[in-house]
Amino acid sequence: MKIASFVARRLVAMVAILLVVSFLVFCLLSLAPGDPAVILLGGPSKATPEAVAKVRAAYHLDDPLLAQYWYWLQDVLRFDFGRSIRSQLPVIDAIRERFPITAALAVYSFIITIVIAIPLGLAAGVRRGTRLDRTVTAGSLVGFAAPVFALAVLLIYVFAVQFGWFPVYGAGKGAIDRIYHLTLPAITLAIGQIAIIARQTRAATMDVATQDYVTFARVRAVPARTVWGGYVLRNAALPVITISGLVLAFALTGAVLVEQSFALPGLGTLLVDSVNALDVPVIQAITLLTAFVILSFNLIIDVAYFALDPRLRRGVGA
Incomplete structure (x- = not known):
């Protein structure tokens, strides 16, 4: 096909x-x-x-x-979602104002996730059964199970209140100040994502490492750098790309609790305020926008997977 x-x-x-x-x-x-x-x-x-x-x-x-x-x-x-019951302003204007903060938070947390999770997952997969592997596995379980709001409270208390390294709330003004204000919320949101992608990367690495072509390459004394970089990493990337795209999509929904904890004026805060006020037009618009974003990311992931994996193309075409 x-x-x-x-x-x-x-x-x-x-x-x-x-x-x-x-x-x-x-x-x-x-x-x-x-x-x-x-x-x-x-x-x-x-x-x-x-x-x-x-x-x-x-x-x-x-x-x-x-x-x-x-x-x-x-x-x-026609992008006409009506008017907000609370503000009497067009809903699309409220979303246009709040969306950049939510998008910046999601992308920032995703960058942190990729930078940390993939190297950890690869290292754990390559060194299976070692102390590093056990540490990454245990840390992933803790990060995955920890409630986002509890992490937010803990990080605010330690790094904002006690050490004073980051602001307690707000989104900041200007690019640099906004990055500074979003760092702690992004870390909070990234912890659970790191756990998911690190575990997936570890599992994919170990699965590919046990394939016959990898074993054959080792028997032929192919350099380790070629085996791990050319064979294992390249083939383990497909499932990691899939889960990474989904994590980025759901980061937008996960931002709701984080925005509430850090008083960020994003879509999450707007949604919670609208639910409390029964502002139905805003709730409808945000829900529909979230569904569209998630489905769009799923489409991009499916197309990327189809383009990168020749086995899938042959299987679909059969």
Whole structure:
């Protein structure tokens, strides 16, 4: 199968999933307790009969559910998610303002993760059964199991309160100051990611190292650098790339607790505030955006895997 056909199939599947997700997200408004028109107006205190009638007409709330969804979907495709109940500003403007901080936090934590996790996983896989391997394995278990909010509190207390190396809260102003403010939150978010990727890298390295072609290369006295760099590392990279892409995608969702702990004005904080205020249009938009980002990363990973692994192309084409 050609890569164009593969991408086309994945795109069709992605669109289908997004339609299902968008319908479920749309149903948030109808599932919320109370009259949707009253909710959109911000509560009973603002829900005069005239205002309720106007909102019901604007959002087609008297139409069947599928018709309401169709009108809503048309607006979404035009990037019109309505107005925030709390601020009365367009939802897209609120997301545009908050998204850069969340994206910067996710990317920063991912860079920290890759720099630390892959070398640790490779070293543990190469030196299987050694003290280093046991240490990496135990550390990965602890990092994976540790709650993000508990890590945030611990790191804030140690490195911000006790040592004063980092600020306790805020996102900073300017590029350098923002990097400085995001360092501790990024480390907090990266700890669990490091555990996942280090374990995957270790497992992939050990799996490839036991393959027949690696054993044959050793028997032929191929230099160790060639064996590990040319054979093991290259073939172990595929599963690591897969898990790394997923980790980056889910870093956006994992940023919710971290942003709350460090008082960062990102999408996570906006989502929590919107849930508390029952700001349905904002909740719908952030949920749909998150689903789109995760599915997009999955598509990129699938295409990269298909392009890099000839065995998959032969298998699909068979």
